[in-house]
Amino acid sequence: MFKLALLPSLLACSFAANSFTMNPQPDPDNPTGYVVSKAEIKAAEDAKTLDPMYDVWAKALETRPNSVVEAIDAGVPTNPDNVKRVERVFPQSEWFFLTQMAAPEYTYTRFLRAIGKFPAFCGDYTDGRDADAICKKSIVTAFAHFSQETGGHIAVDNVSDNPLGLEEWQQALVHVREMGWSEGQEGYTTGCGQNDWQNKRWPCAAGQGYFGRGAKQLSYHFNYGAFSEVMYDGDATVLLNNPGLVADSWLNLASAIWFFLTPQAPKPAMLHVIDRTWTPSQRETDAGIGYGFGTTINVINGGIECGEQNKDKGQPVNRIRYWEGLSSHYEIPVEADEKNTCWQQTPYGSLNLNGATDVLYTNWDGNWKYYPDRPEGASFECELVGFQTAYSALVPGDYEKCVTNFYGSHANWPETRVVETLPTDPSEPTDPTDPANTWDANKVYNTGDQVVVNGVTYQAKWWNQGDNPATSTTGVWEVISGTPTEPTPPVAVEPTPVEPTPPAPVEPTPPTEPTDPSSTWDAAATYNTGDQVTVNGVTYQAQWWTQGNNPETSGEWGVWKRV
Structure with missing residues (x-):
């Protein structure tokens, strides 16, 4: 008996449109979080779903x-x-x-x-x-x-x-109802109650059974929840709390x-x-998947009913007999390129789509690529993937939920909030209180911001704070106009000879142990690219601007590397 089920994670890699330029800003209401604008979220989603099929x-x-x-x-x-x-x-x-x-x-x-x-x-x-x-x-x-x-x-x-x-x-x-089941029985509750995104989005109700009901034998809580969202304006709980409606209405x-x-x-x-x-993709065509009733079998239950090994299996044989009887009775024409069978097809679950560029996907997952010009190197974006996730490209608002990690499905994702207007507008880098746009050590600068130091205009290549353009060695600033002046070397002065005075003997003072001999890293300090600190005898070097990130817990791909 067919059961709707989560699509398995078939692909080792994801497929996405080119990254969209995001401009995350520090969250003024959350010292560890960031904000992105709703306009950027919409533009990013639109850029990734340009294909008319969406x-x-x-x-x-x-x-x-x-x-x-x-x-x-x-x-x-x-x-x-x-x-x-x-x-x-x-x-x-x-x-x-x-x-x-x-x-x-x-x-x-x-x-x-x-x-x-x-x-x-x-x-x-x-x-x-x-x-x-x-x-x-x-x-x-x-x-x-x-x-x-x-x-x-x-x-x-x-x-x-x-x-x-x-x-x-x-x-x-x-x-x-599925044979052997009746209302009031708990069942098909595998995975219910776990602390995962499925249960956060589609929480099981106590005492309910999610066995097969209706013409398609809808089963499992994640399918009842998804169907409920469609039927009740996004409310998953209606059918999760009362799954019997799928049988009795x-x-x-x-x-x-x-x-x-x-x-x-x-x-x-x-x-x-x-x-x-x-239109079948080239991979699908090569796998024998084309038009006709046979492909609808592959869509429904291909892993069990399609492929050479299932040619004589009861379920697909029955479906084909029923289709042929019905189509004959109702005089449904079968086109020359249509096949009623799917034994000649590769089941979708076994179809290798790694690297395919002509296949579209309908689920969002976090874009985990590294971006040096964005805070913490995070993308603050999501991308389309070929496996089931908490967020659907077919559900309005799910892209924003993905970016903000609404259901907690992205481990270690930056705390992100969507706002109508960013606290600062990076397209207007000039501070209205400072028409000269003088560099300020306390101000946060984003990609494209311009400042003036000693008559020279510099432009930020990525997010930074406290990095003086005139003395920076990190490469974060580039000169836009003007010429930086080299410091004037000091004039050499011949020293006047002085007879040395013999030093008075002084009893040596024992050295004072530092209050924290095991660590020089300071959680409140700001570190720039190249800065080194020591924690428990191990020396680390900052790969980009950071504050408050403990080198010991930074991780292999974090801001600190061991030297």
């Missing part, structure tokens, strides 16, 4: 308010346009034809409401594609999978159990439509396989 995915996951959805019923004139299309290409009589064994919790009205929640399912196309034909094919594809996952699987000639002689592809939606079918529309990068959304919005 807009397609976002459009596919748009939803209508539940108040609108719950007014939908068969034949109601106010039904949304995509619902009216479903009523036209798949009327209630067809629903009854395919659901004569179905559990009573599944109804045609609930089916229409599930579709009405998502305008992209059976929606319009403006490029000449046949929306009615795509709608019908989408419904038939969904029912082929329903027949496998929640169907009766009773042979047509088994008269005692199948007195109506229904084909197996007419036996969808028999089960509303129109959510039992909405969960299946949601899955049909949601890409699990690098897997495409099933809708975009059906309507051909998706």
